[in-house]
Amino acid sequence: MRAAYHYIRRNPSLALGIALLSALALFVVIGNLMVDTENARPLSAPALRPPSADYPFGTDRQGRDLFAVMVAGTPLTLRIGFTAGFIGVGLGTVLAFIAAYYRGWADTVIRGVADIGLTVPGLLVLIIIAVSIKGTLTVNQMAIIIASLAWLYPTRTIRAQVLSLRERGYVEVARLSGMSGPGIIFFELMPNLLPYLAATLVNAVSAAILASIGLEVLGLGPIDSPTLGMTLYWVNFNAAMINGWWWWWTAPTVIILTVFLGLFFLTVGLDEIANPRLRRSA
Amino acid sequence: MRPAYIARRFGVFLLIVWLAATLNFFLPRLSGQDPVRAKLLEQAALGGYVQGGIEEMTREYERRFGLDQPLWRQYLTYLRDVSRLDFNYSIANYPRTVNELIADAVPWTVSLLGTTTLLSFGIGSLLGALLAWPRAPRWMRWLMPPLWALHAIPFFLLGLILTYLLAFQLPLLPIFGGYSAGAVPALNWRFAWDVFQHALLPALSIILVSTGGWALGMRGMMVTTMGEDYVLFAEAKGLKASTVFLRYCVRNAVLPQVTALALALGQILSGAVLVEVIFGYPGIGTLLYQAIRENDHFVIQGIVFTVIVALGFTTFVLDVIYPWLDPRISDRRG
Numbered sequence: 001m002r003a004a005y006h007y008i009r010r011n012p013s014l015a016l017g018i019a020l021l022s023a024l025a026l027f028v029v030i031g032n033l034m035v036d037t038e039n040a041r042p043l044s045a046p047a048l049r050p051p052s053a054d055y056p057f058g059t060d061r062q063g064r065d066l067f068a069v070m071v072a073g074t075p076l077t078l079r080i081g082f083t084a085g086f087i088g089v090g091l092g093t094v095l096a097f098i099a100a101y102y103r104g105w106a107d108t109v110i111r112g113v114a115d116i117g118l119t120v121p122g123l124l125v126l127i128i129i130a131v132s133i134k135g136t137l138t139v140n141q142m143a144i145i146i147a148s149l150a151w152l153y154p155t156r157t158i159r160a161q162v163l164s165l166r167e168r169g170y171v172e173v174a175r176l177s178g179m180s181g182p183g184i185i186f187f188e189l190m191p192n193l194l195p196y197l198a199a200t201l202v203n204a205v206s207a208a209i210l211a212s213i214g215l216e217v218l219g220l221g222p223i224d225s226p227t228l229g230m231t232l233y234w235v236n237f238n239a240a241m242i243n244g245w246w247w248w249w250t251a252p253t254v255i256i257l258t259v260f261l262g263l264f265f266l267t268v269g270l271d272e273i274a275n276p277r278l279r280r281s282a
Numbered sequence: 283m284r285p286a287y288i289a290r291r292f293g294v295f296l297l298i299v300w301l302a303a304t305l306n307f308f309l310p311r312l313s314g315q316d317p318v319r320a321k322l323l324e325q326a327a328l329g330g331y332v333q334g335g336i337e338e339m340t341r342e343y344e345r346r347f348g349l350d351q352p353l354w355r356q357y358l359t360y361l362r363d364v365s366r367l368d369f370n371y372s373i374a375n376y377p378r379t380v381n382e383l384i385a386d387a388v389p390w391t392v393s394l395l396g397t398t399t400l401l402s403f404g405i406g407s408l409l410g411a412l413l414a415w416p417r418a419p420r421w422m423r424w425l426m427p428p429l430w431a432l433h434a435i436p437f438f439l440l441g442l443i444l445t446y447l448l449a450f451q452l453p454l455l456p457i458f459g460g461y462s463a464g465a466v467p468a469l470n471w472r473f474a475w476d477v478f479q480h481a482l483l484p485a486l487s488i489i490l491v492s493t494g495g496w497a498l499g500m501r502g503m504m505v506t507t508m509g510e511d512y513v514l515f516a517e518a519k520g521l522k523a524s525t526v527f528l529r530y531c532v533r534n535a536v537l538p539q540v541t542a543l544a545l546a547l548g549q550i551l552s553g554a555v556l557v558e559v560i561f562g563y564p565g566i567g568t569l570l571y572q573a574i575r576e577n578d579h580f581v582i583q584g585i586v587f588t589v590i591v592a593l594g595f596t597t598f599v600l601d602v603i604y605p606w607l608d609p610r611i612s613d614r615r616g
Contacts, residue, residue, distance in 0.1 A: 116298060118545055119597045123552030124586045125305065131574065131582055132310040210436055214556055217438065219574050236560060241445055242457060253442055257435060264434030 014269025020262030024074065024255070031071030039068035040226040051247050058247035061238050064226065070251050073226040076139050078259070080212045080227070083143035085205035088150025092204075093197065095155045097185055100162035110155065117152040123214050125149060130220040137222045146211045153207065154200050161196055165189050195274035199267050206263040213256065228252045228259075291601045298594035303364045306583045307357055339371055369584035374576040380584035383569060388588075390460055391565030394481055395554050398488040399547075405489075406496025407539055411532050413497060414504030417523060425497075433494030438556035441487035445561070449483060456480050460564040484561045488554060499542055503535035510534075537608045544600040547593050 008015045039045060042062035051058045057066035099110040129145050130137065137145075165171065166189065174188050215221055216229025217236060231252040235241070240248040351359075363369070369380035412418040413426060432440070449457040461467065461476050507513065508531055516526045558567030566585055573581035 116294065116301070119548055119594065120298065120302070120590050121548035121551045121593060123555060124589055127570070127574070127582065128305060128309050128586050131577075131579070132312060211552075213436070214552060217556055217559060218571055241442070241450065244450070246446065246450075249442055253439055256439055260434045260436065260439075261431060264430075268430075 011269050011272055013265045013272070017262050017264070017266030017269050020258050021266065024258050024262065027255075028071055028074050031067065035065065035068045035071055037068050037072040039065035040072040044068075048245060057251045058245075060231075060234060060248050061240075061245075062234070066231075066248065066251050069226040069231055070228075070255055073228050073231060073252075074255055074259075076225055077209060077212065077228040080139060080143045080146065081205045081209035083140070084146040084150045084208035084212070085201055087144075087147035088204045088208065089154045089197065089201045091147075091151040092154025092200075093158055095151065096158035096162055097189075099155070100159045101166060101181065101185060101189075107159075111159065114152050114155045114159075117149065118156065122149045122152075122211060126211060126215055127218065127220060130215055136224060137220070139222050139225050139227070142212055142215070142222055143208075145215075146208050149211075150204055150208050154204055157200060158193070158197070161193060162189060165192060195270060199270035199274050202263055202267045202270060206260060206267070209259060209263075228256055232256075287605065288602055291598055294601075295594050295598040299591050300361075302587050302590040302594075303361055304357075306364075306587055307360045310579070310583075311353075339373070339376065343370075364587060369587070370580045372573075372578055372581050374573070374578040374581070380580050383581060384566070384584055384588055387564060387566045387569045390563060391554070391558070391567065394485060394558075394563065394565060395488075395551065398485045398554075399492070399543075399550055402489045402492040403496050403539070403543060406493040407500045407532075407536055409493065410497035410500025410502075411504050411527070411535065414501045414508065415527060415531075429494035429497050431494075432490050433492075433498060435491055436556070437488050437491050437553040438560045440491055441484060441557050441560045444483055444487050455483050458562045460562075480563070484557050484563050487557055488550075491553075492550065495546075496539065500535060500539055503538055504531055507531050507535040540600065540604060540607060544597050547596060551589065551593060 042064055045055060045059040045063050045065045047059060047061050047063045049055050049059045055065055055067060057070060059065055060069075095110050095114075099107040126145060126149060129148065133141065133145075171184060171188055174184050179188070212221070212227070213229035213232065216227060217232050219233055219237075221227060221230050221233065223230065232249065235249040235252070238245075238248075240246075367381060369384075372378050372380050372383055375383065409422075409425065409429075412422055445457060449455045456462065456479055460480050461473065462480075465473055465476050467473060513526065513530050516530045521530075554565075555567035555570060557563070558565045559571045562568060566589065570582065570585050572578075573585065
């Protein structure tokens with residue numbers, strides 16, 4: 001406990017990231033006890049009420065209780081982000097190991113695809129995928145659409161890490177003592193890569209959430225789910241800003257800010273664990 | 283700069299163009315049916331909404347991409363159309379072509395995005411360099427935390443907040459659009475000033491966010507560069523501090539930044555699309571948003587293809603000027 005406290009003092013970004021995300025989790029848990037998430041559906045409250053005792057975050061034009069929308073929508077948005085992020089980093093790790101450990105033509109192909117894919121604006125490709133799907137999207141479909149591009153960046157960065165790790169002395173020793181390729185990957189390389197993978201995962205989750213909100217604001221989201229991005233879509237659709245309905249966009253904006261800042265500081269903190277050399281400059 | 287290097291980079295560019303066209307052709311067809319045809323037929327059935335035209339379009343579309351044609355022939359037809367930059371008509375704005383719509387929107391996006399990217403890259407890199415420089419004024423240290431925090435926010439979210447503060451609460455700047463409702467687009471100072479005022483908020487939200495990113499990257503590179511022996515040597519020789527800073531440190535530290543710029547262009551553009559939507563700025567992003575709302579498949583495809591190709595070309599140009607920035611690269615295989 002004391003050790004953890006001392007470490008946190010040395011790494012305030014990590015503490016800040018964890019604090020922000022815990023606050024968000026707390027909000028969802030307590031919110032679930034206070035409000036019925038059924039009220040996140042349209043027509044469950046009087047329309048366009050500013051915040052009051054009954055509706056602490058106000059209500060929107062279609063009669064959703066915005067408090068309920070936030071309580072129901074925050075986990076949905078995070079779910080899209082985490083699902084896509086996990087798939088992306090998982091796939092990216094496998095591809096990166098194949099590329100960097102075995103090299104050869106597999107490396108050329110994987111690196112080429114990742115490099116080219118990264119120069120293409122991801123949101124536009126996601127738009128083409130999303131408009132190609134018939135009917136309304138579900139939250140899970142959203143996650144899979146976003147995961148289809150989420151592996152590019154992890155593949156690239158993890159590959160670079162593996163390339164530098166595989167030249168280390170202990171890998172050489174393992175190879176000389178007759179350890180198999182997969183053995184070296186799982187027992188020698190993987191454990192040393194874990195902190196780095198964690199940082200990459202948080203990054204990927206953040207990017208996936210950004211992509212999901214982007215698609216949703218453009219109107220390509222799960223139209224009947226109260227995610228944070230869909231709420232912003234309705235804000236924009238109804239021109240809430242110009243009409244002065246400030247409470248409608250304040251709640252989702254604050255929550256999205258908390259999500260991104262929390263994830264960002266978490267990455268910075270994890271980066272410091274993964275790459276101790278940063279400590280000198282920080 | 284060797285021709286082989288340029289040729290290889292150009293090959294990558296052509297590959298991107300081909301990939302974009304192929305994605306555009308196959309993705310909508312993966313769902314088993316052709317949503318373009320479905321949309322056209324739906325419009326034709328509704329009638330009235332888009333005066334005539336639709337029927338001819340449907341007939342023309344059937345002729346070129348009809349089910350009686352094998353898939354590979356449809357694909358070749360599509361590639362041929364795309365290589366001539368023929369994206370067909372806009373379904374919602376018939377008889378305007380997709381090209382005309384895009385041509386109207388492109389100047390807005392290019393000027394907004396070009397200016398903001400150059401400004402934030404320049405300011406951010408300089409700021410980052412100064413942040414790492416021990417002789418920089420102390421107050422600059424205080425810039426770091428806000429830059430960090432801003433860097434983590436999506437462009438459009440900052441745009442929302444700025445709009446509320448600077449256009450709604452304090453009505454200093456216009457809230458929406460690319461120029462005032464009554465203004466007549468013309469080449470005079472009055473209109474230019476109007477456009478400038480409207481561009482200020484979207485530009486500000488992009489610049490404030492991305493400057494932080496460039497500053498962070500540059501600061502990291504500067505810290506590494508300043509530890510190099512040649513910097514120590516330059517200082518020991520008694521060179522002027524400004525010379526060491528600009529010609530020894532910044533000159534070397536900025537190189538990875540340029541690489542990062544080439545990689546970040548796609549992300550910047552994705553972000554800018556949303557900024558345009560939030561501000562109703564009459565560029566590519568807003569056009570895309572309207573096309574999505576009207577289910578105008580040809581416009582969506584046209585925009586996606588054009589933007590991917592334009593960005594691919596920009597990356598190609600950056601690749602070609604890179605050896606000029608970093609002479610070391612021309613020695614090894616690019």
